[in-house]
Amino acid sequence: MPHYDLAIVGSGSGNSLITPYWDNKRVALIDGGVFGGTCLNVGCIPTKMFVYPAGLAAAHHEAARLGVDLSLDKVHWNGIRDRIFGRIDSISLAGRDYRAKELDHVDLYEDYARFTGPRALRTESGVDITAEQVVVAAGSRAVLPDVPGIGLPQVHTSDTVMRIDGLPERVVVVGGGYIAAEFAGIFHGFGSVVTQVNRSRRLLRGHDADISGRFAAAAASRWRLELGFSLQSIKDTGTGTVEVNFADAEGRPLCVPADVVLLATGRVPNTDRLGVEAAGFDVDDDGTLAVDARLRVLSHGEPLDGVYALGDVANRYQLKHVANREARVVAHNLEHPDRLRRIDYTAVPAAVFSNPQVASVGLTEEEARSRAAGGTDIVTAVQDYGTTAYGWAMEDGEGVVKLVAEKSSGRLLGAHILGHEASILLQPLVQAMAGSVPVHELARGPYWIHPALTEVVENALLALDVDLPEDAPL
Numbered sequence: 001m002p003h004y005d006l007a008i009v010g011s012g013s014g015n016s017l018i019t020p021y022w023d024n025k026r027v028a029l030i031d032g033g034v035f036g037g038t039c040l041n042v043g044c045i046p047t048k049m050f051v052y053p054a055g056l057a058a059a060h061h062e063a064a065r066l067g068v069d070l071s072l073d074k075v076h077w078n079g080i081r082d083r084i085f086g087r088i089d090s091i092s093l094a095g096r097d098y099r100a101k102e103l104d105h106v107d108l109y110e111d112y113a114r115f116t117g118p119r120a121l122r123t124e125s126g127v128d129i130t131a132e133q134v135v136v137a138a139g140s141r142a143v144l145p146d147v148p149g150i151g152l153p154q155v156h157t158s159d160t161v162m163r164i165d166g167l168p169e170r171v172v173v174v175g176g177g178y179i180a181a182e183f184a185g186i187f188h189g190f191g192s193v194v195t196q197v198n199r200s201r202r203l204l205r206g207h208d209a210d211i212s213g214r215f216a217a218a219a220a221s222r223w224r225l226e227l228g229f230s231l232q233s234i235k236d237t238g239t240g241t242v243e244v245n246f247a248d249a250e251g252r253p254l255c256v257p258a259d260v261v262l263l264a265t266g267r268v269p270n271t272d273r274l275g276v277e278a279a280g281f282d283v284d285d286d287g288t289l290a291v292d293a294r295l296r297v298l299s300h301g302e303p304l305d306g307v308y309a310l311g312d313v314a315n316r317y318q319l320k321h322v323a324n325r326e327a328r329v330v331a332h333n334l335e336h337p338d339r340l341r342r343i344d345y346t347a348v349p350a351a352v353f354s355n356p357q358v359a360s361v362g363l364t365e366e367e368a369r370s371r372a373a374g375g376t377d378i379v380t381a382v383q384d385y386g387t388t389a390y391g392w393a394m395e396d397g398e399g400v401v402k403l404v405a406e407k408s409s410g411r412l413l414g415a416h417i418l419g420h421e422a423s424i425l426l427q428p429l430v431q432a433m434a435g436s437v438p439v440h441e442l443a444r445g446p447y448w449i450h451p452a453l454t455e456v457v458e459n460a461l462l463a464l465d466v467d468l469p470e471d472a473p474l
């Protein structure tokens with residue numbers, strides 16, 4: 001039975017753990033899927049490679065408002081698709097070949113595996129592996145509603161929809177989260193007729209209510225949006241298209257014809273496919289592997305030495321920058337078992353690369369008010385892009401920055417932005433929250449470039465009614 005110094009399940013964020021430290025040791029890297037995991041192959045990277053040209057294609061809508069006539073002549077979907085995957089597939093393949101062929105100390109098992117003990121695994125093809133230390137980086141997968149027609153060839157998840165042949169004329173997007181928002185933006189930008197249908201009445205749940213409300217209004221002004229409808233069935237019309245059937249809480253039906261259906265109804269951690277019972281690993285209520293602050297997997301509430309988990313299988317964020325940070329902590333802890341470091345989840349930001357973009361960090365207004373200790377005053381500021389010079393230049397009537405802070409300390413508790421380049425505008429606010437820079441220092445300390453769009457962030461900070469110390473910058 002092969003025995004390793006380190007066994008890693010999952011070649012996404014798990015791949016980065018094979019540092020030079022392991023050069024003279026034996027490492028098993030196990031992945032039954034495409035080498036490189038979700039972000040590279042079917043997630044962050046290809047989606048954003050579609051988002052960018054879709055944004056260019058959508059520019060004619062905005063240009064008309066500004067007195068510039070543009071037209072969208074043609075979208076070469078297959079060309080765009082082949083350019084994107086020509087690049088991505090070769091990166092994945094090169095990574096695979098490097099691990100499989102060029103590194104003598106690494107064995108790549110291209111197979112799914114299940115645990116038979118806390119440091120023992122069996123691959124699907126029956127190879128038993130043991131290791132001194134183990135990392136579970138097995139990610140998550142799309143959940144599919146159990147309805148008739150789910151297996152039709154017109155029905156996709158984010159794993160397959162980016163590879164379809166030809167730009168579909170009519171797309172139905174089912175769901176109201178990140179993935180639904182991003183793909184509705186992509187297909188709308190390219191000129192497909194998009195219908196987005198979501199079960200709950202709120203899009204981008206978990207976001208600040210003002211922002212999700214504004215996002216829903218923006219979405220409804222671009223594509224057809226139906227809220228409060230749950231998917232019932234998908235029917236083959238026999239002509240190459242489908243009918244997508246929904247019903248609301250009262251049973252009222254909604255039927256939308258489509259060439260392509262995208263199911264974006266959430267993702268679940270792959271914990272259930274790992275044999276966690278045999279390993280004795282604890283699982284949290286949300287299905288993620290239970291870990292301590294040092295990212296050691298728990299068994300009966302106690303951390304297992306040398307057994308770590310990271311990424312979507314172990315956290316509720318489902319974000320690549322979180323998985324990457326966790327991978328750095330785990331890499332350190334594997335190499336320094338006597339000096340274990342803890343993960344810090346302070347100020348984790350997220351962005352939805354839809355049209356418009358949404359970005360946020362920290363608490364929503366509702367969360368801040370419900371969590372505030374007695375006597376703590378919560379203050380908010382809402383600043384429209386359209387109130388700043390750059391917003392005038394854009395004739396923007398949609399973008400907004402919303403900030404949430406503690407009045408007495410000037411501590412920024414949350415920042416929520418919707419609009420052009422929201423993900424970039426958010427970053428100084430993330431920096432401030434991570435570095436505990438109070439609102440008055442961030443607003444009045446550094447110069448803010450005039451008349452850049454960042455002035456909307458500066459003005460939102462200045463508008464927050466926080467208590468100023470006497471020596472606050474002017």
Ligand SMILES: Cc1cc2nc3c(=O)[nH]c(=O)nc-3n(C[C@H](O)[C@H](O)[C@H](O)COP(=O)(O)OP(=O)(O)OC[C@H]3O[C@@H](n4cnc5c(N)ncnc54)[C@H](O)[C@@H]3O)c2cc1C
Nearest residue numbers: 010012013033037038039043044113139311312318319320
């Ligand atoms: C469409 C889409 C867009 C996204 N966009 C963004 C974005 O813009 N920004 C962002 O921050 N995040 C984004 N995400 C989320 C991000 O991709 C994930 O959070 C991140 O990739 C998770 O990394 P991971 O290492 O945990 O898992 P993965 O990268 O999924 O790696 C897990 C690997 O484990 C393998 N595996 C699973 N089970 C087993 C087993 N039993 N045996 C062997 N191998 C196994 C899988 O084949 C897979 O390769 C997006 C996700 C999707 C789906």
Ligand SMILES: NC(=O)c1ccc[n+]([C@@H]2O[C@H](COP(=O)([O-])OP(=O)(O)OC[C@H]3O[C@@H](n4cnc5c(N)ncnc54)[C@H](O)[C@@H]3O)[C@@H](O)[C@H]2O)c1
Nearest residue numbers: 145175176177178179198199200230231264265266318351
């Ligand atoms: N830019 C990014 O950072 C990015 C992009 C994509 C994905 N992600 C990550 O991937 C994760 C998964 O994204 P997601 O959008 O699939 O999940 P999600 O959980 O955010 O959204 C799922 C949506 O589907 C709806 N839904 C569920 N069942 C339904 C049904 N039967 N009929 C109609 N609607 C239904 C829900 O109401 C919800 O709005 C996110 O949590 C996110 O962290 C991140």
